[in-house]
Amino acid sequence: MMHTDTPDINFLSKKAKTLRIEILKMLADAGSGHTGGSLSAADIVTALYFYKMRHNPKDPKWIERDRFILSKGHAAPLLYAVLALSGYFDRSLLKTLRKLGSPLQGHPCSKMLQGVEISTGSLGQGLSIANGVAMGLKLDGLKSRVYCLLGDGEIQEGQVWEAAMTSSHYRLDNLCAIIDNNGLQIDGYCCDVMHIEPIVDKWEAFGWHVIDINGHDMKAITNALYEAETIKGKPTMIVARTVKGKGVSFFEGKVQYHGIAPTQEELNMALKEIGD
Amino acid sequence: MEIGEHLSEIKSEKQNPPLSIVKGCNKGGFIATRDAYGEALLELGKKRPEVVVLDADLSGSTKTGKFAKAFPDRFYNLGVSEQDLIGTASGLSLTGKLPFASTFAVFETGRAWEQIRQTVCYSKLNVKLVATHSGITVGEDGASHQAVEDIALMRVLPNMTVIVPSDGCETKKVINVIADYYGPVYVRLGRAKVPAVMPDDYEFKIGNAHVFHMGRDANIIASGIMVYKSIEASEILRNDGIDVGVINMSTVKPLDTELLLETSKSCRLIVTAEEHSIIGGLGSAVCELLSEVHPVKICRIGIKDDFGCSGPPEELLKLYGLTPHNIVKTIKEAII
Numbered sequence: 001m002m003h004t005d006t007p008d009i010n011f012l013s014k015k016a017k018t019l020r021i022e023i024l025k026m027l028a029d030a031g032s033g034h035t036g037g038s039l040s041a042a043d044i045v046t047a048l049y050f051y052k053m054r055h056n057p058k059d060p061k062w063i064e065r066d067r068f069i070l071s072k073g074h075a076a077p078l079l080y081a082v083l084a085l086s087g088y089f090d091r092s093l094l095k096t097l098r099k100l101g102s103p104l105q106g107h108p109c110s111k112m113l114q115g116v117e118i119s120t121g122s123l124g125q126g127l128s129i130a131n132g133v134a135m136g137l138k139l140d141g142l143k144s145r146v147y148c149l150l151g152d153g154e155i156q157e158g159q160v161w162e163a164a165m166t167s168s169h170y171r172l173d174n175l176c177a178i179i180d181n182n183g184l185q186i187d188g189y190c191c192d193v194m195h196i197e198p199i200v201d202k203w204e205a206f207g208w209h210v211i212d213i214n215g216h217d218m219k220a221i222t223n224a225l226y227e228a229e230t231i232k233g234k235p236t237m238i239v240a241r242t243v244k245g246k247g248v249s250f251f252e253g254k255v256q257y258h259g260i261a262p263t264q265e266e267l268n269m270a271l272k273e274i275g276d
Numbered sequence: 277m278e279i280g281e282h283l284s285e286i287k288s289e290k291q292n293p294p295l296s297i298v299k300g301c302n303k304g305g306f307i308a309t310r311d312a313y314g315e316a317l318l319e320l321g322k323k324r325p326e327v328v329v330l331d332a333d334l335s336g337s338t339k340t341g342k343f344a345k346a347f348p349d350r351f352y353n354l355g356v357s358e359q360d361l362i363g364t365a366s367g368l369s370l371t372g373k374l375p376f377a378s379t380f381a382v383f384e385t386g387r388a389w390e391q392i393r394q395t396v397c398y399s400k401l402n403v404k405l406v407a408t409h410s411g412i413t414v415g416e417d418g419a420s421h422q423a424v425e426d427i428a429l430m431r432v433l434p435n436m437t438v439i440v441p442s443d444g445c446e447t448k449k450v451i452n453v454i455a456d457y458y459g460p461v462y463v464r465l466g467r468a469k470v471p472a473v474m475p476d477d478y479e480f481k482i483g484n485a486h487v488f489h490m491g492r493d494a495n496i497i498a499s500g501i502m503v504y505k506s507i508e509a510s511e512i513l514r515n516d517g518i519d520v521g522v523i524n525m526s527t528v529k530p531l532d533t534e535l536l537l538e539t540s541k542s543c544r545l546i547v548t549a550e551e552h553s554i555i556g557g558l559g560s561a562v563c564e565l566l567s568e569v570h571p572v573k574i575c576r577i578g579i580k581d582d583f584g585c586s587g588p589p590e591e592l593l594k595l596y597g598l599t600p601h602n603i604v605k606t607i608k609e610a611i612i
Binding site for chain 2: 117128130131158170
């Protein structure tokens with residue numbers, strides 16, 4: 001993908017729409033999977049793959065590529081959709097999600113699918129991995145950047161805070177993490193299950209540069225990603241305030257769609273709403 | 277802890293006179309496998325710029341401190357955070373680095389087990405986990421610091437290779453060999469000094485056991501510090517007219533299945549000896565294999581479903597039956 005400095009917001013918004021359509025179709029075909037958290041981070045991931053990240057679908061292991069680590073591995077449909085739309089593999093493969101023999105495992109497996117940097121699915125591990133990648137890139141003198149997407153419920157994992165200390169201790173300014181703060185986790189509202197706020201204060205206290213944005217405002221996302229690149233000597237955390245199930249009114253803010261796929265009927269309604 | 281460490285090292289030197297029973301061995305003298313690791317890592321670091329080392333606030337004890345001093349830019353102290361240690365090492369491996377991640381065995385394999393499973397093994401990363409302070413010979417620190425379950429925890433993981441060197445010389449060879457092998461490896465090292473047992477011309481190969489002597493009456497399959505204890509036991513038994521062989525099964529996974537099959541066919545008793553729980557370790561691995569391919573009577577010497585406790589290492593070995601005397605007793609009871 002070519003890296004352009006001025007984001008084409010219209011183009012990106014259209015891409016995000018296509019991404020949501022692919023996610024919904026894929027999940028309906030699979031009959032299971034995580035709908036809410038895939039939709040909530042769709043705008044962020046679109047901005048990464050179609051605007052900010054330097055990567056080459058024809059050469060997935062290109063040494064100078066920027067890396068994306070999906071720490072919230074249950075948003076696998078989102079990753080698969082963006083990889084397919086970017087050209088890492090044929091879009092028809094999306095139909096095989098979660099099926100026997102498919103490289104599109106329920107949670108991403110790097111051994112099975114090109115473009116997946118590392119297998120994830122067990123929460124809390126991605127940021128440590130992203131730190132290691134950022135350290136390695138620095139050792140090699142590469143300008144590549146590392147992006148890591150975390151869920152908000154995920155930051156209840158202790159390892160995230162171990163990693164948070166490491167990122168700032170080693171001044172990993174080539175690392176930008178993003179929290180998909182949709183406010184919901186499987187058992188309910190994050191604030192009821194286990195308080196995570198004040199998120200911004202916490203990350204600032206851990207030595208991070210923090211940018212608080214509306215995670216569905218494409219302009220705000222691209223601006224934040226640009227700002228992150230200008231910060232030196234410390235890692236950047238983008239706290240993206242999002243809506244779970246974003247894009248489909250009857251999924252939005254509904255905790256029950258955390259881990260449930262749309263039925264065929266729901267899919268039809270959703271596609272109509274998005275404007276397929 | 278530092279005083280205790282010092283005292284028990286002096287003690288173990290006194291209580292373990294160098295062996296003279298195995299031809300060609302002993303030239304390496306007494307050295308803890310962790311010290312050998314520290315030296316090997318330093319040498320490897322000079323030869324291989326891609327080697328990076330990570331520790332979790334125990335670099336003085338694991339001996340990674342030597343590498344840290346020589347190559348500060350390639351050493352990462354993660355502080356007291358084992359889960360982050362494994363994740364960070366994994367990330368470094370994704371950029372083509374060759375990470376060695378070290379801490380005490382109980383924390384590395386226990387505290388970070390799921391990180392090792394999900395990230396290192398599932399993705400088959402080139403991460404080397406070299407843990408020190410395994411087994412009860414940790415001594416005075418007691419059960420919280422004595423890993424007697426680590427082999428079981430690592431052996432069950434797909435893609436994982438498990439190696440338990442018997443002495444300093446073998447440890448150095450192991451470190452060099454695994455640097456050339458692509459994939460996850462767990463190396464189990466100890467705190468206390470141990471005598472050199474391996475012959476000078478010994479070459480370590482993953483999955484190849486070393487036969488000191490093949491016995492007609494019984495054979496001891498040993499790993500780690502139990503190799504020299506087994507050699508002593510075999511000498512005692514020889515004087516009693518019982519021919520007992522000793523095999524160093526330093527690679528616990530993958531097992532040297534061919535040699536084990538041959539051994540089980542050549543004698544009527546096999547004894548396994550390890551400084552680990554008899555559940556899930558070398559003893560279990562040998563039983564699993566032989567019960568399927570050639571059942572033979574097997575006695576397992578190790579920690580019998582128990583935790584360790586505080587005390588001088590040699591006293592602990594006696595308390596838990598990890599002695600030549602107990603091996604001799606076990607064999608005599610089983611075959612006479």
